[in-house]
Amino acid sequence: MLKVCLVFLSVLIAPVAAQALDLRAIVDQHILSGYQQLADRSAELAKASESSCEAGHDALTPAFHVAFDAWVAVSHLRFGPSEQQDRAFALAFWPDSRGVTPKTLSGLLRSQDPAIDDLALYQHVSIAARGFYALEFLLFDAAFVDKPSSKSCALIKVIAEDISANANAILEGWNQGYASLLAEANNDTYRSRDEAVKQLYTSLTTGLQFTAMTRLGRPLGTFSKPRPKRAEARRSGRSLRHVILSLKANQRLAALLSDNDKAIDARFQHVIQQAEDLNDPVLQGVNDPMSRIRIEALQGAINTINDSLALDLAPKLGITAGFNSMDGD
Template sequence: MKHTVFALAAAVSLCANVARADMVDEILDDQILPAMQALAESGQDLADVAKTICRPGASPLRDAYAQAFDDWIRVSHLRFGPTETDNRAFALAFWPDSRGKTPKTLATHLREADPALLTPQRFAQSSIAGRGFYALEFMYFDQDFTSAKPHEYRCALTAAMARDIATNATAIHQEWQDSYANQMRTASGRYQNKTEVKQELYKSLNTGLQMLADMRLGRPLGSFDKPRPKRAEAWRSGRSQHHIVLALQALQPLAIALADGDQDLTVQLEAAFQKPILRAQRLEDPRLKGVADPAKRFRIEALQQEVNDLRALIESDLGPSLGVLAGFNSLDGD
């Protein structure tokens, strides 16, 4: 009888471990790895187009930029491992830029017009403020930069910026493929056990929701007396609302996968995500200018509240079901 009990206990333990392993495999194979591959491919497409087309308003250039930026937003909550190596995440996405370093850095580049800066090695060592999607947004959408002189150097600089994005995106994807995914599957390398792997994934979910509530929504909302519409993310290119939708749509399947088959929790999470997704899609406010309009502001405040309600549900129900805590994340400086 004793042996039977031990055998049953071992079988239950084995099944639980298989379920957890399947959850990690599902997240890696269905979400993270395909998304990182998409970013690498669209980053290279952007570099290829930017090498031959310089005019900021050209549709092929803007389309390539939009696709690569979309693919970054879909993985921007995964601030661990390969994205943190060599500060790749910051090199791709230096935002928020509270001190206005990006336009100052770009203006310096154009004024000095240093040919040496345009080499891949030198550009990779340059200020992060002048690299990545947000810096390129200035070059493509800000009137102070779209026709800046000297013209030839501006074209070469934007091509170097796009190439740098492609290089970092490819490096991130390569590291995920070559080693990091396997570390998460086997709880090896930086992970001591499966709980630490789950903690990492759960933390990235919280990072994404915190960024939505506090930065993508909180920064432009400011206060009722002092709204800050020009603190909205990527407002120059009219992508502020779009990024909120993309981020929510990327975070939802991660949360559902982390629920690991718990049907009641899955239903709760699906409903809790659907509310802010639908509200964000219906804002009809690409640059979030409505934060400065009392008649429209309440809709954005309601969206922020729904995101915070979602965070509360994940903290109160999903975290305990996984046996993990949110912990610190990259937005906290950890």
Template sequence: MRKFLSVILLMATPVYGGVDHGVDVTLEFYQRFDDAAQTLAQSSCQGDDIIANYHRAYDAWNGASIVSFGPLEQQGGALALAFWPDKKGFTTKALSRLITDQDKAIENGEDFATVSIAAHGFLALEMMLFDPDFIQFSEGSYSCKLVDRITQDIAGKAATMNAAWKSEFAKIVRDAGDATNPVYLTQQEAAQAYLTSLSGALEFIETSRIARPLGTIQRPRPKRAEAWRSARALPNIQATLIALDEMIRALGDDATPETNEAMAALLRFLPTINDPAFASVSELGVRFQIETVQTMVHNVNEAMRVELGTYLGVNLGFNALDGD
């Protein structure tokens, strides 16, 4: 594989057209998230509908979140919608404080914006809908109104980002390098933003979504998995990888064969894992499967950084999660 990638590196020339295709896919992702989030916000605070709509919106969020620059950055980054890792239990504390105090900040979006970020987004909603310490509430109660406010806040952010991409930011990316462009002085800067964002999403899967629950073989940490209460540790990874596969193919114009092959193998392997919450990471068989996914994700990232970076004429010489 390394020999093949080296040949690609020598032969390829920078191409910007793929970024235009990437913008098209980005617009689709943010429209899907907006649509799903609006449906979620219209759900009753209890029952099967809100659970189903929570999962649909979370899937759509995972797709949109792979494009972490621009409007998402302006919202405060991914933490504004998915406060995780939460190493000190801030979400539990923030929600408990609101409920205990019957805080009126949930009565409107402007006041809710001043509440701890840990009480916003999908992980806060998950706790309200799936955690035994929070789910015992009735229609019309403070907790029900809190669920409504969280879903409305998600929908508001989704709508804002979707509108920003459609009204302004798509054109900014497409017109990178124009003398009047307010963000990207060169086309390579916009291409670099995409490559950094995608690599960061893959690295986040490898070093957080997988590594945190794996812990060590002597001390696995299943409750450090993302969204384990709603059994979304694996579905979040899968939804993200499906979106990454679509985006890489759009940006690369089929010039990323090694990456595409590695991703296809990874997506075929994921359904063999019968533990969506990563609850059984202490079992050697399950642990081996999850470690295999971790290695495969790393390999996809390595191939993508070379193939896609070469095709777009940019490279990454730093940890994508640093945001430098």
């Protein structure tokens, strides 16, 4: 009888917990604030590119890193305005498994394409030549830094301007309607609060999956064939930094979704510390058996958090066990 009562009580608790979520607070504190940071930092990057490129790339480096940090902090929010007109891909075309980005950049410079001098035209070039990863090549890759073209500075400037324009467009999309669609639900986009909650939970879990399987999985490769050159943003020394930043962003979203559940927060804090302790900026340790074990352990710990969220958080949000965050069903 007690077991039946407990099951019945858990069924009652789940929808109540989901209904108690303050969706407006999540939108304001996590989404809008994150995209505002991205827009502000990207504007600073564009301004720095205007005044500093000819003086040397070192002057641009701080603005690049700060703006890139802001993108990683919202990179798990792949829905709504960031997905319209492929804006997220235009900001972050990675992984680039075929090496299209450097080839496209080289082609633009070699041909001195007029789009290099015109933002409106540049917004129609291949996505592979746009965004943070394209800019990283121009600022940090020896092939571009050691042998600059006469158009290198112009290309850096237009990419930075494009990043800023895209960041502003995403923020504008949220401020001019999409924020209300998610926060208030019961509309054509989110037919119920449950759908809005599921969207946020999907962002959390797919963000964790991307970090484990792509940010760590790609350089890990296999034991017999590690792939350190596949690490994200390795040219600028940001590979581990992206893992840590994304975990911290996911931690903040998990706290908002779980009403600051201390157990969930402790799991995140433990895995963040695990990542920080690696002290391996470009994940070069995948080549060394002992260091590789620690990177694999970090990957496993991130997957374990995702598993625990499915057991502990999802039911409280009214999300069924059969829900697959990868397909949104």
